[in-house]
Amino acid sequence: MTKTVLRHGNVFFWGYGLILLMVAMIMPPVAQSQLYHAFANQRSFLGIPNFWDVASNLPFLLIGAAGIIFLRHDKQRDRKTDSTSVYSAYQLVFLSTLLVFPGSVYYHWSPDNISLLWDRLPIAIGMMALLAAVSLERIPLKRPNLLLIAFVSFGAASVVYWYWSEQQGAGNLNYYIAVQFGALLLIALLVGFYPSRYSRAHDLYGVLGWYGLAKVAEIFDEPIYHISGIVSGHTLKHLLAAMGVYWLIRMLRLRADSRKSA
Secondary structure (H helix, E strand, C coil): CCHHHHHHHHHHHHHHHHHHHHHHHHCCCCCCCHHHHCCCCCCCECCECCHHHHHCCHHHHHHHHHHHHHHHHHHHCCCCCCCHHHHHHHHHHHHHHHHHHHHHHHHHHCCCHHHHHHHHHHHHHHHHHHHHHHHHCCCCCCCHHHHHHHHHHHHHHHHHHHHHHHHCCCCCCHHHHHHHHHHHHHHHHHHHHCCCCECCCCHHHHHHHHHHHHHHHHHCHHHHHHHHCCCCHHHHHHHHHHHHHHHHHHHHHHCCEHHHHC
């Protein structure tokens, strides 16, 4: 990689972060609707309230643990990740996935803003860790660990700021929205315009696709429940989002380093 590419990479990332921050700052604040907590399927089972929305988080625990175990063994074989910072980013993705389980169980057991804070924190951290991993595999930076720390910190801060703003009586979801959809957009652009040294790079579109389906299911929570009579859209959201993380593990397991095969 030339110094020009390195310089452009730095400008690209910090410029994107600045634009994202400015958009979140100038847009009218989006408050958290309290209707969000009223999920379609509120049936209890075995003494567990909102049973299906609670139980459907189990795949996050299993897939998150599977990702951590896979990546640890994979590092021992010295494959699939090209630096300590990239390895750390993927580990953080899978650790965050695992932590979605207790956070989301807590939230769906007793839905309110306090429990939603612990549901959203690992989601935001995992999203930004994935963005950092995908970024660092494509654009060399002088301080890769700084990028990972900055992205993850911004993700966590977006959730904490939302909760703080709710406590002040003027909720502002703008930064959390910027983290979720800004990260997804940038990952898609990175895959499309910045080549990876690894094969199967386009599998990341599958990861984004599963997450996109999860968001659609979340939006149509009640209609899906009325049609199925069993599974609500929010329950389906958990299963689809977990499939996205499984697709990421699948990509890491199947991909090959083009430099080593050349």
